[in-house]
Amino acid sequence: MASEGLTMERLVQAGAELADEVGFEQVTVSELARRLDVKVASLYSRLKTSQDLKTKIALLALEELADRVAAALAGRAGKDALAAFANVYRDYAREHPGRYAAAQLRLDPKTAAASAGVRHAQMTRAILRGYELTEPDQTHAVRLLGSVFHGYVSLELGGGFSHSAPDTEQTWSRILDALDALLRHWPAP
Template identity: 45%
Template sequence: MARANLTPERLYAAAAELADAHGFEAVTASAVARHFGVQPASLYSHVRDRDALLDGVQQYALGELGDRVSIEIAGRSGVEALRGFAEANRAYALERPGAWQALQRTASIETATSTQGQRLGALTIALVRGYGLDESQLVHAARFIGATLNGFLAQNKAGAFDHRDTEVETSWQAALAALDRALRSWPTRDEAL
């Protein structure tokens, strides 16, 4: 009876929950199959192999994060959109640690071109456009935002900030202020190195 209810979406949601509870490395076909009370072979009519399962979890996480980002940046621009974008990412990293970890995995071409990946990318570009940057600089600025936020969140998760008395929240707010300043003074194509 459980087999009739298996769908790729249910598999990816269960795998993301497994990742949240036990870490992204714990996501295997066997572990997901146990969750549904079926044999691992039952999953292979829905996913090709473990890489496909992990891609699915990554796409699932991109979709969830995209939903959060779209809510937080809707109707906002500039620093307010940047703060909404950043807080959506931080909340996701805290509330869905395994799913967030899936986002740190190198994306396959299927994931990068998926609806979920394209949507989150478009939301990021929309955020950058709100700063009035030259079209040739949008991707560069979007990468800068992603690298800064993901770097900060990954370092914090790894405990890299635990050895100082200074509050992490103060550092987070300073990082967002620095990002805003960098985006407001972003070089044009002619000024870029």
């Protein structure tokens, strides 16, 4: 029965929830069918392949994340903006680990160009408006920020920092301090 309307929206939404529950790698068309109480073949009338489902979950995650970042960034500048951006990332990853993993999926160039990934890049750059960096240093800084946030979040999520003092909350806050200081005094080559 599936209570009418097996729309792509619902598919992807349910897929995202599944990802958060069992991990993005474990997302399977079969399991999704089970949860939606339909047969696998029914899903294939909407989905091209199982990879297709994963890609759509990734796109959803990128959108959600970009929306949150945009909201958090509004009206903020400098370190405030930096911290807001960083916290959105980290919080999203903790709230939705499966979606966050999905957001890291390698998209083919076309898909990537049409995704919210573009907004992410723009917003990261926007943070730097509060600092006096000119090209090409701005690009270097954008890449550094991306690396730190992504690296930290995925290490933390993977338990890389667990069971050791001091707690990760401390570290996170000190890293933000450090990045702020670094951006304010970006070293010449």
